[in-house]
Amino acid sequence: MRNILTLATKELRSFFVSPIAYILIAVFALVFGIFFAVSVENFIRFFLARGQMGGNMPMDHHEMLLRPLLGTISTISLFLIPMITMRLFAEEKRSGTIELLLTSPIHDYEIVLGKWLAAMVLYGSLLVISLFDFAILLFMSTPEWKPILAGYLGLLLQGGAMISLGAFLSSTTRNQIVAVAVTFFASLSLWVAEAVSVFNTAAWARGVGYLSILAHFEPFARGLIQSKDVIFFVTFTFFWLFLTVRSLESLRWRA
Amino acid sequence: MIDVQNLSKRYGGFTAVDDISFRVEPGRIVGFLGPNGAGKTTTMRVLTCFLPPSRGTVKIAGFDVLETPMEVKRRVGYLPETPPLYPDMAVEGYLRFVGEIKEVPKAELEDRVERAMKRCAVLDVRGKLIAKLSKGYRQRVGLAQALLHDPEVLILDEPTSGLDPKQILETRDLIRELAGEHTIILSTHILPEVEQTCEEVVIINKGKVVATDSVENLRNRLRGGEAALVEIGFGGQTPTADTVRAVLAGAHGASNVVLREQRGGRLLFEVESAPNANLRPALAATIVGNGWELYEMKSLAYSLEEVFLQVTRGDSAETDEALLEAPAEDLDAGAEGDNTEPEVQA
DSSP states (O other), X not given: OHHHHHHHHHHHHHHHHSTHHHHHHHHHHXXXXXXXXXXXXXXXXXXXXXXXXXXXXOOXXXXXXXXXXXXXXXXXXXXXXXXXXXXXXXXXXXXXXXXXXXXXXXXXXXXHHHHHHHHHHXXXXXXXXXXXXHHHHHHHOOOOHHHHHHHHHHHHHHXXXXXXXXXXXXXXXXXXXXXXXXXXXXXXXXXXXXXXXXXXXXXXXXXXHHTOHHHHHHHHHTTOOOHHHHXXXXXXXXXXXXXXXXXXXXXXXXX | OEEEEEEEEEETTEEEEEEEEEEXXXXXXXXXXXXXXXSHHHHHHHHTTSSOOSEEEEEETTEETTTOHHXXXXXXEEEOSSOOOOTTSBHHHHHHHXXXXXXXXXXXXXXXXXXXXXXTTOGGGTTSBGGGSOHHHHHHHHHHHHHTTOOSEEEEESTTTTOOHHHHHHHHHHHHHHBTTBEEEEEESOHHHHHHHOSEEEEEETTEEEEEEEHHHHHHHHHOSOEEEEEEEOSSSOOOHHHHHHHHHTSTTEEEEEEEEEXXXXXXXXXXXXXXXXXXXXXXXXXXXXXXXXXXXXXXOOOHHHHHHHHHHHHHTTTOGGGGHHHHHHHHHHHHHHHHHHHHHO
16 A cells, blocks of 8 residues: 555656646646636526526526536546556656566556556546636535535546556557557547447447446436446446556566 | 576567576676677566566575565665666655665665665765756666665666766776675676676576686686786897797797787797696796896786687587677677776776
8 A cells, every 4th residue: 555655646746747737737727617617608698598588497507507517527538538647657668667666566556556546636636626617606606516526426437447548558558649649549439439329229339338438427417326337437447457457467478 | 695597588489598597696796798689688687577487497585586576576676777767756756766665664764765875976966856867877876776775686787888987987896895785696798897896707698698607717717728928038139030939839838829029129929828737937937048038928818808709609600600790799898898997097
């Protein structure tokens, strides 16, 4: 455990001494900020327009504003996570520092978990930025906090899954560009996987649809914590973390 | 301390290390010598548990690298060919990180880092980013990293590469100093380095051990006899060089006489002896007996460089001519090492 924390701290340090963490945070803050402002503005316009038309149906804050916004975070993170994970192992392999880690009295899984944890913390700090945006809503209304909490749980689970996939892909190459490109492509595939199963109900299509990250995130955005989604993300995470450990091991055999 | 038995390492179809065996006693410094691509780095990587052996057993301090890698890793400090440094870390922070993953107790960490920095003379750059360090400093930070946790065994892959002559001497001194408390294996292709730092040599070529012995013995064994350089003057008339050569060849134990130089009225000869002959007294007696003047006589020992070439070439000349390129390259490197020496002394 001590080793995992040591490695995570070292990894996190290098995120924050290089510009990468700041670029990611800035890009995320900007992109989500714009989405947030536009959504809130649209929501208010819609609200006023309806008032003028004399409608008096109850408005659902969460369904109309928060849920799409949580979905937006989920989509943005699909594109930002490859940039978090690309250097995790590729850089160590390129510079030869992997030799230090693999000849130190630490287990391979500790290396993998340390790096995964560091990436999670960076990802978490992106999410914290989005919390500032949501906090603004507190001045205007009293949003339901429980579904938001469920949404953030979903975001963390989804991020953990994507980071473990990215970590694995990073461990297969010594080139960060390759790592980021392949992870990005994998993210895209998992993103569009859902589309396949929308109209096609064949078993394979449903199988592909099951892999859709967004489909499993959607219930969380609605404030729904379902064990099947939690299990999906947790399994997904462990599967790729396990493969990352094996990939590190294979480094010894292939070198 | 280090026990390698029938170690082989294959990458796919390529055999990098082929059935090598050697032992290193505690506290010794062993030089690993061989042309580039001979399997030095591969062997070291197996010793440090970075690579598993394809066949054979490797034990360090009694622990097998395959069965108890953690125990082995705890006892080994390793400096790879390129020092494993994080450019975005400061020297001190980097060493502290290494100390933590090498299981240095928290209470001792500061002290160990301090000591390692002092030993490797990097105290003056302790706060600097590694990215900003010169090659020499990086190499020394790498060395500090290897000995930080006070390992029983130090494995150094070309520890002096990239250093300037002064740093090379300092590093060699440091390594010699470390022997005794640590068992050290270092690889190099700079031959004088082995002669100066190591007690034993393992010469490997094409993945095989071609010679293992102490530096002294190896030189003598391959040498067979000895050679002497004599400078002879002639009071009155100078005889022809051929006459003198014939007389010298008649001295007891002389086997081969070559005229090296003609210097004014004096002649310089290199005389080789038959194995186990006591050449020099006989040579002196012959010269003086003929009424000539002996100006200088000095013993010529084979340098390890010649031994190395003899071993690596003789072994493979008939079978693989392409290999000759490799030792030739190393000769250059050795010569380079030679050149740096006088500069330092001057």
